[in-house]
Amino acid sequence: xxxxxxxxxxxxxxxxxxxxxxxxxxxxxxxxxxxxxxxxxxxxxxxxxxxxxxxxxxxxxxxxxxxxxxxxxxxxxxxxxxxxxxxxxxxxxxxxxxxxxxxxxxxxxxxxxxxxxxxxxxxxxxxxxxxxxxxxxxxxxxxxxxxxxxxxxxxxxxxxxxxxxxxxxxxxxxxxxxxxxxxxxxxxxxxxxxxxxxxxxxxxxxxxxxxxxxxxxxxxxxxxxxxxxxxxxxxxxxxxxxxxxxxxxxxxxxxxxxxxxxxxxxxxxxxxxxxxxxxxxxxxxxxxxxxxxxxxxxxxxxxxxxxxxxxxxxxxxxxxxxxxxxxxxxxxxxxxxxxxxxxxxxxxxxxxxxxxxxxxxxxxxxxxxxxxxxxxxxxxxxxxxxxxxxxxxxxxxxxxxxxxxxxxxxxxxxxx
Amino acid sequence: xxxxxxxxxxxxxxxxxxxxxxxxxxxxxxxxxxxxxxxxxxxxxxxxxxxxxxxxxxxxxxxxxxxxxxxxxxxxxxxxxxxxxxxxxxxxxxxxxxxxxxxxxxxxxxxxxxxxxxxxxxxxxxxxxxxxxxxxxxxxxxxxxxxxxxxxxxxxxxxxxxxxxxxxxxxxxxxxxxxxxxxxxxxxxxxxxxxx
Ligand code: SF4
Ligand code: SF4
Numbered sequence: 126x127x128x129x130x131x132x133x134x135x136x137x138x139x140x141x142x143x144x145x146x147x148x149x150x151x152x153x154x155x156x157x158x159x160x161x162x163x164x165x166x167x168x169x170x171x172x173x174x175x176x177x178x179x180x181x182x183x184x185x186x187x188x189x190x191x192x193x194x195x196x197x198x199x200x201x202x203x204x205x206x207x208x209x210x211x212x213x214x215x216x217x218x219x220x221x222x223x224x225x226x227x228x229x230x231x232x233x234x235x236x237x238x239x240x241x242x243x244x245x246x247x248x249x250x251x252x253x254x255x256x257x258x259x260x261x262x263x264x265x266x267x268x269x270x271x272x273x274x275x276x277x278x279x280x281x282x283x284x285x286x287x288x289x290x291x292x293x294x295x296x297x298x299x300x301x302x303x304x305x306x307x308x309x310x311x312x313x314x315x316x317x318x319x320x321x322x323x324x325x326x327x328x329x330x331x332x333x334x335x336x337x338x339x340x341x342x343x344x345x346x347x348x349x350x351x352x353x354x355x356x357x358x359x360x361x362x363x364x365x366x367x368x369x370x371x372x373x374x375x376x377x378x379x380x381x382x383x384x385x386x387x388x389x390x391x392x393x394x395x396x397x398x399x400x401x402x403x404x405x406x407x408x409x410x411x412x413x414x415x416x417x418x419x420x421x422x423x424x425x426x427x428x429x430x431x432x433x434x435x436x437x438x439x440x441x442x443x444x445x446x447x448x449x450x451x452x453x454x455x456x457x458x459x460x461x462x463x464x465x466x467x468x469x470x471x472x473x474x475x476x477x478x479x480x481x482x483x484x485x486x487x488x489x490x491x492x493x494x495x496x497x498x499x500x501x502x503x504x505x506x507x508x509x510x511x512x513x514x515x516x517x518x519x520x521x522x523x524x525x526x527x528x529x530x531x532x533x534x535x536x537x538x539x540x541x
Numbered sequence: 542x543x544x545x546x547x548x549x550x551x552x553x554x555x556x557x558x559x560x561x562x563x564x565x566x567x568x569x570x571x572x573x574x575x576x577x578x579x580x581x582x583x584x585x586x587x588x589x590x591x592x593x594x595x596x597x598x599x600x601x602x603x604x605x606x607x608x609x610x611x612x613x614x615x616x617x618x619x620x621x622x623x624x625x626x627x628x629x630x631x632x633x634x635x636x637x638x639x640x641x642x643x644x645x646x647x648x649x650x651x652x653x654x655x656x657x658x659x660x661x662x663x664x665x666x667x668x669x670x671x672x673x674x675x676x677x678x679x680x681x682x683x684x685x686x687x688x689x690x691x692x693x694x695x696x697x698x699x700x701x702x703x704x705x706x707x708x709x710x711x712x713x714x715x716x717x718x719x720x721x722x723x724x725x726x727x728x729x730x731x732x733x734x735x736x737x
Contacts, residue, residue: 331567336564441661465659
């Protein structure tokens with residue numbers, strides 16, 4: 126396509142829209158690489174300091190996850206997809222693993238399901254704390270930033286103890302998980318849970334009930350229930366507007382049907398409700414962690430990998446698991462060499478989970494080869510970003526970081 | 542018991558509550574942490590974290606255990622591990638023969654640990670540290686000889702090992718390794734379980 130000239134004489138490039146702006150309306154570009162916008166650019170038209178038009182231009186972070194996946198063996202896609210949102214690694218890769226398991230027609234054993242659930246909830250807390258920390262930066266509340274990132278460390282440490290890596294766990298694999306929890310894990314997890322419960326009350330005191338912060342959040346960026354449904358907003362943001370939708374509720378997966386927890390729903394739909402939403406969700410995740418850890422402790426350490434893969438395991442694999450080989454670590458589940466060359470029966474499957482930011486959906490198609498024929502990903506941030514266009518106009522420019530932060534938007538995640 | 546939705550409300554703020562409870566509450570919490578802070582900052586490299594055995598750090602090859610099956614290179618998602626052909630003396634047959642052994646390129650490795658987990662003879666293992674520096678990119682591509690040596694952990698020579706323990710009141714607390722082994726080593730077997 127050749128560059129055309131627009132009426133104003135400005136070259137018009139494909140994918141770029143040039144419009145004459147009205148008098149007294151200024152176009153301000155927030156980002157990319159602005160502390161208030163992440164990796165994206167928000168084109169804002171301002172009348173005075175009131176936003177009249179907001180156009181989120183999502184840009185690039187690391188494109189072609191879906192396309193790359195078509196050229197890689199099934200198992201190699203797990204670390205690849207993880208990179209979409211490494212702070213929520215287990216939730217991001219789990220639906221892929223589940224979809225492939227559907228194609229392979231296997232179901233992970235009970236213990237593996239609990240271990241996956243456990244890591245998913247640890248990740249959810251870490252992801253919410255990350256979101257709250259960034260929200261703090263946006264509002265100039267550096268205490269919240271320091272606190273949230275410091276407390277996130279507690280859960281990152283738990284995840285590290287469980288999986289051996291801080292962020293890129295690659296924990297769920299087809300048919301099971303890659304590790305069992307270490308011996309001191311239940312004790313540590315309970316300490317972390319008790320700590321965080323108390324800490325959340327302090328978050329409320331220093332941040333959410335702080336009059337200065339409330340003034341900036343209350344009634345800002347209100348998105349009504351119908352509007353949220355119309356735009357297809359996902360996850361905690363939708364629930365903050367009163368939509369009772371959560372994958373764990375409508376289509377429970379892994380160990381969730383056995384666990385007792387609430388799905389908090391708010392009706393206000395403003396930035397404050399979205400901030401409270403995350404606090405309430407962390408509370409529920411703490412309950413889930415406690416229940417999962419109790420269950421795991423009570424039940425014998427067996428069944429962390431589907432029999433199809435583990436049946437033929439040589440004795441050495443069991444020795445590694447039991448920690449009989451000094452240099453190898455303990456409770457490590459070895460992968461069968463078969464995993465490297467796995468061929469998945471032809472078919473189509475879809476799976477979804479509730480990730481930290483909302484529903485994570487995968488559609489996987491196989492034609493019987495050792496690489497996927499097609500993988501399609503729908504990530505929550507992609508669905509949430511559209512809200513900026515409709516929610517921000519009418520607010521002042523300084524409300525932009527508030528609204529942006531309250532949506533917990535994570536640019537790399539949409540870019541798949 | 543499946544999940545159930547529950548309607549929550551943002552606490553209402555009255556004028557009095559705003560002025561007194563809101564501001565005062567925030568101030569009191571602030572003062573509390575001003576007097577009694579919990580610092581978890583690591584003074585690297587004067588201190589370094591002693592990681593536990595299961596940590597997915599740098600990878601080492603145990604040459605004698607390798608059966609040249611190439612599973613590790615096949616599963617590597619980053620194509621960091623490759624097989625190279627070497628002339629070795631076969632002990633059983635007592636003659637020289639060509640065999641393939643893995644080498645690693647740390648420019649590419651993402652430390653996913655698949656290679657270690659897939660090796661059928663446990664010929665690969667992780668060392669529990671990850672903070673190494675190479676002077677140039679060429680040095681990050683190891684040959685079979687280098688791959689068999691545990692990388693030199695320079696920080697350990699200069700720094701004090703610390704570890705983080707979980708605490709109900711303070712979340713994570715930084716303690717020196719000796720302290721932590723005195724506290725709770727009984728429940729932590731060597732390898733996998735313990736942080737010491
Ligand atoms: S750790 Fe992962 S990326 Fe690194 S060499 Fe092994 S398989 Fe490849
Ligand atoms: S998987 Fe293990 S035995 Fe096979 S080539 Fe690699 S290091 Fe050698």
